[in-house]
Amino acid sequence: MISNPTLKNYLDLDYGKVTDYLVNKLRDYIRDSGKKGGVVGVSGGIDSAVTATLLSRATQNFYFLIMPSNSTPQQDLEDALHLTEMLNGKDKRTIISIDNIVENFSNVVNTRDKLIVGNIKARTRMILLYAFAQKMDYLVIGTGDKSELLLGYFTKYGDGGVDVLPIGDLFKTQVRKLGEYLKLPSRIVSKPSSPALWEGQTAEGELGVSYEVVDPILYLLEKGKGDLEITSELGVNLNLVRRIRTMVERSRHKRLPPEIFKLP
Structure with a gap:
């Protein structure tokens, strides 16, 4: 909680x-x-x-x-x-x-x-x-x-x-x-x-967790807060914060247009 x-x-x-x-x-x-x-x-x-x-x-x-x-x-x-x-x-x-x-x-x-x-x-x-x-x-x-x-x-x-x-x-x-x-x-x-x-x-x-828990984590991640800082501020498990951060990082390609390899 x-x-x-x-x-x-x-x-x-x-x-x-x-x-x-x-x-x-x-x-x-x-x-x-x-x-x-x-x-x-x-x-x-x-x-x-x-x-x-x-x-x-x-x-x-x-x-x-x-x-x-x-x-x-x-x-x-x-x-x-x-x-x-x-x-x-x-x-x-x-x-x-x-x-x-x-x-x-x-x-x-x-x-x-x-x-x-x-x-x-x-x-x-x-x-x-x-x-x-x-x-x-x-x-x-x-x-x-x-x-x-x-x-x-x-x-x-x-x-x-x-x-x-x-x-x-x-x-x-x-x-x-x-x-x-x-x-x-x-x-x-x-x-x-x-x-x-x-x-x-x-x-x-x-996800294994409600959006009521996830959304504040995502909000603070966007604000540039570190994992330990988020854990302390929200009172949530450190492993959860790390898992959410990993999901955001690993899905980054889905939010971007296809990479175009520019010729040198």
């Missing part, structure tokens, strides 16, 4: 100002790109729910793709449908089961490895998002948050393959608070985060 009573102050934000800023910034970004609107994949989770809501406030030209697979919990599908209806997007959405597409890719690769198949699912969704975006002359609006980006908890050229990341500078715990401010359904706001690339997968289950 984290014992520092001032911990929450690190990540406090004025979510009214955050909402106004992100909506206006997204509206301007779409306009300046020369595109007509934006398409977002809605999963039933908090990140996509917040992103979809911001997009719907930024422009009337929004479109939602709901792309369940055999590992998508029924509640996630129900929540995605409910959210898009809340946002007046019932006539601006397409629901596509990706199982047949993923099965074809998996057969070509001749694999049933859950990690490989899971990444195929994420990249299949990216292909569909870009196909719809190109057809409509829209941008692909990404749903990744800062915690996932720093930890490398996304699929390169899958959910990481997007045109813009409106909530990419918000930690997961901040996204949940923003969801509360936007009055999103409580079961979406409080739902355990999961890409659902295989049955039973949860982000915090794989």
Whole structure:
């Protein structure tokens, strides 16, 4: 447990100002790109729910793709449908089961490895998002948050393959608070985060620690604090801080464009 009573102050934000800023910034970004609107994949989770809501406030030209697979919990599908209806997007959405597409890719690769198949699912969704975006002359609006980006908890050229990341500078715990401010359904706001690339997968289950613990560590790492300093300030285990730092460092390549080897 984290014992520092001032911990929450690190990540406090004025979510009214955050909402106004992100909506206006997204509206301007779409306009300046020369595109007509934006398409977002809605999963039933908090990140996509917040992103979809911001997009719907930024422009009337929004479109939602709901792309369940055999590992998508029924509640996630129900929540995605409910959210898009809340946002007046019932006539601006397409629901596509990706199982047949993923099965074809998996057969070509001749694999049933859950990690490989899971990444195929994420990249299949990216292909569909870009196909719809190109057809409509829209941008692909990404749903990744800062915690996932720093930890490398996304699929390169899958959910990481997007045109813009409106909530990419918000930690997961901040996204949940923003969801509360936007009055999103409580079961979406409080739902355990999961890409659902295989049955039973949860982000915090794989991390072995909650985002309430991870986010302050990530925040202080970004501020340049040392491992021992973070351990002392937050009252967390030194090995945990080192593990989080290692995850950030080893996933750095996923946050960068491909390296171009310049000729001498």
